[in-house]
Amino acid sequence: MKTAARNRLIIGAAIVAAAVFLGYQMYYSQTPARHADHDHAISKIDAGGFLWVEDSDGKRRNLVGKPGKVLVLHWFDPAAVSHSEESQAARFAASVANDPLVEVLIIADAPSWEGLEAWAQSTGVPMDILYLDQKGKSADLFGVRRLPETLIYDPAGIMAHQARGPMSWSDTRLKAQIDQIKGGVDEIH
Numbered sequence: 001m002k003t004a005a006r007n008r009l010i011i012g013a014a015i016v017a018a019a020v021f022l023g024y025q026m027y028y029s030q031t032p033a034r035h036a037d038h039d040h041a042i043s044k045i046d047a048g049g050f051l052w053v054e055d056s057d058g059k060r061r062n063l064v065g066k067p068g069k070v071l072v073l074h075w076f077d078p079a080a081v082s083h084s085e086e087s088q089a090a091r092f093a094a095s096v097a098n099d100p101l102v103e104v105l106i107i108a109d110a111p112s113w114e115g116l117e118a119w120a121q122s123t124g125v126p127m128d129i130l131y132l133d134q135k136g137k138s139a140d141l142f143g144v145r146r147l148p149e150t151l152i153y154d155p156a157g158i159m160a161h162q163a164r165g166p167m168s169w170s171d172t173r174l175k176a177q178i179d180q181i182k183g184g185v186d187e188i189h
Helices: 003-030 084-095 116-123 137-142 172-182
Strands: 052-054 060-062 070-076 102-110 130-134 149-153 159-164
Touching: 052 137, 070 084, 070 172, 084 102, 084 116, 102 137, 116 130, 130 137, 149 172, 159 172
Parallel strands: 070 102, 102 130
Antiparallel strands: 052 060, 052 130, 070 149, 149 159
16 A cells, blocks of 8 residues: 555544544533433432532532422532623522522532632622532532533422523523422423
């Protein structure tokens, strides 16, 4: 086989392999989260029974179990350019703060608390709802792949809604959906 023909064959094979790899990665990034329990319940996640996030005082909170209320978990990257969504999420959290059946956690996927307090002050996110998922360890176990991502669980710990990418926190349908979830609807997708 001539050298030129062999080189074309090698380059062609490399291009096909790269296309297959990129196609697989794109497909994998768009498929629903794969949880260990296969029914998307935080009450049964097989992570040794613990999925920790940390508050600003260094206290860890375990997210596994039946929350007994609607639990809204919003992961974000504090290094991202825009944080308008986190500000909207904080306003939404304030609007449901007096509802004992709804809790909103805004979770930073970051290596440490360094700089997060100043970030929270600049964006209007209260420290009492801001948590740290150090290096995204819990996010990985939840199947969170792209930030921002929001997971909403019903009081029994069953996933009721998952939003990959930005979402509109001011949309009245979100509040209506959470009210419906509080009312005992098993699952909404």
